[in-house]
Amino acid sequence: MTSIEHFSEMQTPDGVRYPYAAYDGWFTSQDTARLSKKSREAEAFFRRTGITFNVYGQADAEERLIPFDLVPRIVSNKEWTKLAKGIDQRVRAINAFLHDIYNRQEILRAGVVPVELIAQNDAFLPQMIGFTPPGDVYTHIVGTDVVRTGEDDFFVLEDNARTPSGVSYMLENRETMLQMFPELFSKIKVQPVSDYPKNLRKSLAACAPKSCKGRPCVAVLTPGIHNSAYYEHSFLADQMGVELVEGHDLRVVDGHIAMRTTRGYKVIDVLYRRVDDAFLDPLTFDPSSMLGVPGIMDVYRAGNIAITNAPGTGVADDKAIYSYMPEIVEFYTGEKAILKNVETYRCSEPDALKYVLDNLADLVVKEVHGSGGYGMLVGPAASKRELADFTAKLKARPANYIAQPTLSLSTVPIFTKKGLAPRHVDLRPFALVSPNGVDITPGGLTRVALKAGSLVVNSSQGGGTKDTWVLED
């Protein structure tokens, strides 16, 4: 592969780009040894606070730190405004799509999205057909993965509409930066992200079912301390000031879901669940699961609890549906999609499959239902053997894969012992949806590939994170 010129978000041939001007001035005046020390302090802080994630199947590395880079990623207000508008549009379209799919199915009748894509989708839940969740919201918390290739070129990589994680890193990264470099924040005006937990609580409470009288009782449902995102679950419950519950703390009491407290059972109105659909209700879904609450789906359908995100939401964010997002956005909003999709080849289509097989070395291939960077092929970085393996996989189950061209992802500098060095990044901003509207926190989680040249930013694959600044301007 020939080397491509990547868009650098800090540096252009003509000098430092505007959003980084003030930061660059500060950075050049800093002592590298002092910054190295700060970097180690940050790591100690993360470890002491317990900001870790669990890696499945690795007993010794049970809890790992996600490496934190102390150079912020900086976005101008103008760039952000456009991005946020695009996300807002997309999130509204996804909710309209979900409502449609589970009710009149107009988009299928109009032939915009093929019926098989829904009918054969494991994430589609027949139990949700004809049912409208409280407040008509399906996906309450969305994390849209965005990459950038140029000054004005943002692409959506993925719509995480079921249970996006990472928001705790967005918040803790900012806290860490505020502690380490207070002087920077008095010099550069950065939009705050700290309102997120308050807004989340408000947004969840606004989705309470009609049966709720008085102040809605909100709780966070976690699979438990061994889940990879347990830290985030407890962090969010703590920050919102609500209980963190597990399935065995809950049961159906008089047609409501109630949690076992030291004073007896207490009714929950809104359950922010971080447990997958399949484990939510052993009576309705996987009977062997201990993570959920037997009977919760009946309570839900009776209108006595709001489950966020709604069960069956996953149908909107698999990678096959993704390829139809521009059409979906247009169908429901009547506008062109503000944010672009990455060109996507659906391997289920014979022409596309042929193209993918012929050009495998230039493409990224992903499993339709995969996540976390597992089961994917990065063509330009793959060995001959990996390419051959994937050729066989594609031929065996073409519908299980999509392929995309390798984008020339933008770079942002990270701090190394030798000074600043460019690395590829993506961005996951977080949107909250309630009957009152969409609220997008200015910032998000920037993930960074720490290996030079690597395009894989997933934490499970050795990626790191950095603070994301949206300037006030």
Place this chain on the structure above:
Amino acid sequence: MLGKTAGGLYWMFRSLERAENTARLIEAGFRIALTRSTDTASEWRSVIVTSAAQAAYEANHDGYDSGQVVNFLLRDKTNPSSVYSVFKSARDNARLVRTALTTEVWSAINETWMLLADLLKRPIKETDLPDLLATIRQQSALVRGALHGTMLRNDIYDFCRIGTFVERMDNTARIVDVKYYALLPSPSYVGSRMDNVQWETILRSVSAHRSYRWATDDEFSAGSIANFLILDRRMPRSLSFCCSQVSSNLGYLAEEYGGRMACHDKADALMARLKDRDIDSIFEEGLHEFLTSVISDTASLGQQIEQDYRFNN
């Protein structure tokens, strides 16, 4: 508060207390091993018996070699009462109840876990043992200090304290029970030589060898030591002290929740066995019998608390 949270807090502090007591026991055993030439094996054996781990120990070890005993009690992952295991359990419980703890309490236990997991990675050399045991005590004190200094005095705090004192009462009763024959008023009861070493071991196991001298005018005497460890309310590890702490924290719960539960009656009954007693009447009752029933009543009180406040279901 969730029942699960109450349970997590209670067990977190039981574990912390157990770790500290195990460290104190090892310290006493180690001291004896260093200063006496006679029969250190039987001292180490009684340390193992006190920590209620005799069967597990003997399943894997021949004899009571001090290195083996120390490793078993400090870092054996298969021993659920080893310092390593109980700190892990305390920290797991702390993660479970993270939302109920202040940042300072959480950081204290998390840092403690990171520090000790590292220190206990390799077998402990004899020369490093005193420092290690001191670190365990200091870290326990750090967590307790964070609790006292930063937590609201509400039901969360009460469950932490109840866990601490239920565990401590059990531990002190076991320590005294293992050596009860040394505390009988007359050696003729068991036919063994009354031995200052034994008495000193007992007092050292609960870190009371200095305070005993400050608090009592008596020379070492069986009755006086037994009285100190069982009935003296000034002594923070005596049964009487522990029981009154459990009682008062349960009392705050009854006030805050507006109602008494079965556990309150059990606690009162246990308190009645210790209040306004003199040590002679306990000797008359039979010291061993008395201690065995206190251990069993403590366990039953613990279970009743779990049930009344819905820790599990």
